[in-house]
């Protein structure tokens with residue numbers, strides 16, 4: 238399967254537009270939950286979207302907006318969920334950190350760091366034992382590699398030869414603490430090597446190689462039925478949680494931030510039509526659900 242880079246850029250730009258609008262609108266406080274945006278990290282999920290027909294089962298983390306936007310993509314149900322409105326994808330009961338759409342392969346998002354990883358491994362076990370062909374994806378960050386459960390999960394997936402794709406988005410930060418202060422090496426793929434799992438370290442800095450690396454990962458899991466660890470180096474341009482840019486908070490310096498901003502692939506190759514479409518679609522839904530939430534709040538004080 239050959240992934241078209243122009244389609245990837247178009248989808249990444251659309252997701253950048255949607256997320257930027259969420260950030261710009263958040264200050265009105267009518268979205269009733271914290272949001273962990275992935276502005277800067279869109280390219281990976283724009284590539285994964287192209288593999289939807291591979292019957293994916295994604296188990297994501299607190300940073301689950303991109304899996305939702307790539308696999309489901311229904312903006313109304315997304316914006317309503319962020320407003321904890323009954324029209325939301327989970328009837329407004331789960332909000333941002335648990336965003337999911339099982340019908341479209343986004344099985345769950347779990348904000349307890351690392352906890353979605355064994356769920357994906359368990360789903361792979363079920364897939365293997367039932368002779369099914371779905372691919373389970375454990376989606377997590379570099380911070381989750383500091384949790385014991387990742388290492389236990391890698392071990393059992395390797396020993397039992399389970400078709401799990403361990404997908405690590407290495408954005409270099411756990412909240413505001415840099416990787417250098419937390420680990421002796423920047424490479425998360427080293428943990429897969431310790432468990433004898435095939436791995437690759439990729440980056441959102443080059444779309445061409447990212448497309449090839451994602452393709453290799455999916456085909457390896459599908460054909461061999463064994464686990465694979467794909468680490469993707471990326472950079473988050475907004476704060477850990479919330480709508481602001483935290484370039485002087487914690488370990489991040491303005492110099493580092495501006496350097497990554499200047500190298501941001503999506504910004505440099507932005508499809509401005511798709512960005513604007515995402516932003517405008519999101520904006521009109523935010524207006525609608527902000528008004529609905531204002532009415533709900535007013536009526537609850539009557």
Ligand SMILES: Cc1ncc(C[n+]2csc(CCOP(=O)(O)OP(=O)(O)O)c2C)c(N)n1
Nearest residue numbers: 300348349350378379380381408410411412
């Ligand atoms: C078990 C556990 N410990 C701590 C936290 C608090 N916490 C929430 S997100 C986060 C950082 C996780 O970093 P990473 O896994 O790299 O994901 P990223 O936020 O960079 O996407 C932490 C420490 C938590 N939710 N769960």
